[in-house]
Amino acid sequence: MLFRLPLVYFLAAALLLSALIGFLPAEPASAESSSSPPKAAPVVVIPVHQTVENGLQTFLQRALQEAQAMGAYYVVLDVDTLGGRVDSAQEIGQLIKNSPVPTIAYVHGKAISAGSYIALNAGKIAMEPGSSLGAAAVVDGAGNEIESVKVVSYWSGQMKAAAELRGRKTQIAEAMVDKNVGVSMPEIGRTVPKGEILTLTAEEALKVGYAEKMAASLQEVVQFIGGEEHPLVSLKPSLAESFARYVTQPWVSTLLLIIGIAGIAIELFVPGFGLPGIIGVLGFGLYFFGHYIAGFAGFEEIALFIAGILLLLIEVFVSSFGILGFLGAACLISGVVLAAYNTKAAAVNLGIAFVVAVVVVAVVVKIFKHRGVWNRFVLREKLTEEKGYVSASSRSDLLGRTGKAVTPLRPAGTAMFGDERVDVVTVGDFVASGRMVTVTHVEGVRVVVKEVKEP
Incomplete structure (x- = not known):
């Protein structure tokens, strides 16, 4: 008991000293740390x-x-x-x-x-x-x-x-x-x-x-x-930001879209060069890269555009009655427009680019029409006699000869020239059987005759 009393006094004194210290003003902070x-x-x-x-x-x-x-x-x-x-x-x-x-x-x-x-x-x-x-x-x-x-x-x-x-x-x-x-x-x-x-x-x-x-x-x-x-x-x-500032200018964006549309269209309609397709892909690539760096386009817009291109290509080879083509065009347009900061301005730029690209493609196709993809579906080679192609023996030996109709000619029928029966045709006249006829024209195996009038 004698030892506990001093301990209580000591604890009370410590608590009192702590309270007094708490009321003392704190040391002022330096002017630099508080105000500047x-x-x-x-x-x-x-x-x-x-x-x-x-x-x-x-x-x-x-x-x-x-x-x-x-x-x-x-x-x-x-x-x-x-x-x-x-x-x-x-x-x-x-x-x-x-x-x-x-x-x-x-x-x-x-x-x-x-x-x-x-x-x-x-x-x-x-x-x-x-x-x-x-x-x-x-x-x-x-x-x-x-x-x-x-x-x-x-x-x-x-x-x-x-x-x-x-x-x-x-x-x-x-x-x-x-x-x-x-x-x-x-x-x-x-x-x-x-x-x-x-x-x-x-x-x-x-x-x-x-x-x-x-x-x-x-x-x-x-x-x-x-x-x-x-x-x-x-x-x-940065270099990328400077590039993005240049590419996202309206006139540059429109030019890149023209290059992209015209390049790919020329490659599809006039295949064989390869260069227009590469330039077209590069044009679209620069358009999306610039807008991506600028923070306007994300992977979603790029994926939408690529999906549109793929759907259009599938439509070329697989007939879907235009469904895939319509969906592809919608994806392509949406990707280009949504990638821009101002979608309304982007839609206008895309419209201008499409019109200009159509004119460019039309001029190129006209110049290189002999290389057009449509030539693969049209048979243009002619099998003529001058090239040695003959479907049947020509009866030009009968030209000017006179024979006898053995059947009525209405206007087609048969006539005898010597001992040979020949299928003949008139120009539209009716010739009775047994009448005399003469050959006026021969086209391959087609022998044209007319009746010989008696004096």
Whole structure:
């Protein structure tokens, strides 16, 4: 009992000391660990160059994911583009908005049309002296401005939303799209009247709040975001991504489809060359490879296309009353269309390619018609007398001879020439038996006669 009492006192004292320690303030963490990223976090530079299209979207998606995986301090979007596809720009804008890594767009050339939308979605904008931002009117494939109220209103709303997200004046973004808006900018003493589309220079953008920094070089941009002590990492499109960007352009995709359709059709209709078939398969292969690398096509679309080709080939050799041919065409068309990012545009491109390919195939078939597959089903060789082929002995020796009808000629019958009975025929006249006839024409064994009129 005497030993247990000190033990109880000791345990109570220990518990009291632990409680007191818990109430003491913790040692403050270093400013670097709590408020700033590690200096090893890189500043990642991602180029946004040339045309805005599906391939660029795929590359930016991969690059932003890599930047996040690196624990990047900042992402610098190196923007120099005259625009491109609106749908691709929207997807890219969404990627930038959702990026957990802070972003800044460095416009060192032009951020026109879809390029301006991409820049507006970045957290900050820096512009090189002499660069420009704006002119985001919607145009068609031929470069003609689209006047549709719905289209203009929609794209104008997208630009306004991007500007509002970053605290910029929405009317300026709207004037970049809709020429019927007009905008007054007292900060630069400029008014854009209705009927004109707004484009801002670097100096103007800085003054109206559409840029946070004028930077003559990338290093100035890095200094502006406080990244001088952070490593600089540049992400470039891989060779496959560059190829995919090229192949997925609408005109290139259409050209590859023309080559594919025409090549295989020529090989089927004018067999023996081999080269058209190889080129046709290569055309389709490049089409699907590019779309697969870009992330639009999967193995399902490729398998669907191959199934279509096989069904069409089977239809050539096995008659199915068109069922296999119809299924093959459906699989082929579905594979090509579903492999594209924009199925509607892909269907149009496929239609154009089919029409052009038909014309090409028709010209080739006409030139090489003597090699056509149909020649295997048509007997063109003639067995003529000039080549030595005689079906029966010719009775040309009877020409001009006179004989006697031994049967009525109606118009065919029999006549006696000397001691020989010969089957004869008139040109349609009736000749009674016992009348005299003369041979007027002989065609092989066909002997033509006419009646000899008595004076």
